[in-house]
Amino acid sequence: MASADDLSTVVWRHDEWARCYGVTNETVLAYFELSPFYDRDSKNEELRKWHRPITEENLKSIPGSRVEFVLQDAQEPHLFVIRKQQRRQAAAKSADTLAAYYVLDGSIYQAPTLHAVISSRMDRSMYNMKVAFSKMQQDLDPLHQDVEDSAAEALQRQADIFRQKVLSAEEQEHVKRVDRIIMNVLSQLPRPNTASQREGYGQGQAAARQARWQRGIHERDRAAVARCKHCQAAS
Template sequence: MAATPMLPPNLAPGDGNAPAAPPPPGTDMTGICFRDQLWLNTYPLDRNLVFDYFALSPFYDYTCNNEQLRMRSIHPLDISHLSKMTGVEFMLNEVIEPHLFVIRKQKRDGPEKVTPMLTYYVLDGSIYQAPQVCNVFAARVGRTLYHISKAFTTAASRLEKIGHADSENESVSNEPKAAKETIDFKEVKRVDHILASLQRKLPPAPQPPPFPEGYAPPSNAEGEQGPETEQADPKIPLVDPILDQGPSKRQKYT
């Protein structure tokens, strides 16, 4: 294990102007981050040295059992020694070298009885305190309520504007509504389909009434006359005898 400082910064000898003591371990320090670039440039960050790096941060508790093992020149994460002790200790819970190291602070009451307290993680050389689950849920619920309240406020204000604009349009504008509506071709096709289905259900149209006796319909074009028209008597007039055409328009027969 590399030789790194074992005393906290506030206990290191100096010229009398010692830096201020860090916050007491165990308090909420989720808003701060620790990073020592000089140490990272000097030592490799792996599972053997990550605890020495963590001991430099304000998250470290110098009253833990790991510190007692360091003073006895024993690796601070040796579980064979930590399991025989009681009190506060740090354990390396998860490792993804060299990017992520999860360190858990727990209270040991026996070889098999431990109570988790806090969790810290070293992400690419920066040390953070993980928030507790209750704080995460409280933050998420508060954020959700804020966005829901904001959405209802925005919707109410927009509905107010729409209602005000509609009232103004009804009083000022006289344009027909049909001119503003757009044609929906799907709706047109649906109406055509309904009309076609109704037409199929209706009974067939009745036959037209017969023509009066002696009436022959005039032909529209030459050569379109049927066989009955060709065999008709040329002496029979091709006009309706019932209609009075006047003396000047009546055909004379000899």
């Protein structure tokens, strides 16, 4: 919301006064006093009532912290810059700038503040960017449709590959289940002898046969001896 001192939309001029007296470095402040930008409670007004010239020294000599209007810059006869300022202390060398005004070919304007300038530039930039993006969107709409179609096809291919991977994983799980069943059945069967066990088993069988053969010989010998003894006893 604009303040009461914001007169940036106001343009003021007085053609009759300008034709009679002219707008120069010496008369521009008097011309400015007629405009709505002038403050009747300023130090300039007090000097005017005393019929004293408006100079830097005379403004410093007035006590108080009322505002002042001074000519800051000029390019006669077309442009004059007037600064509205305020001193924190009487007779202070420096003053705070409150506003600026310029007189251009007899018309008086209030200079915009830095905030207003930046806001205006940003608004203009945002508008230009919006127009540019709208134009870009119109140019890219056909390409965007092609990209969407390509993306849909790519998603469909990815879905097909994913389904294939899922089926393959299910088949692998089925194979693993069959392998576990087979291994469970095999674990319940007796294990076959190893080569060393078979070799030991063969050696044991040979030793047993040798022992049986020797026992057979001994038994035949004992039987023969017994028959001889029986024959001798009978004779």
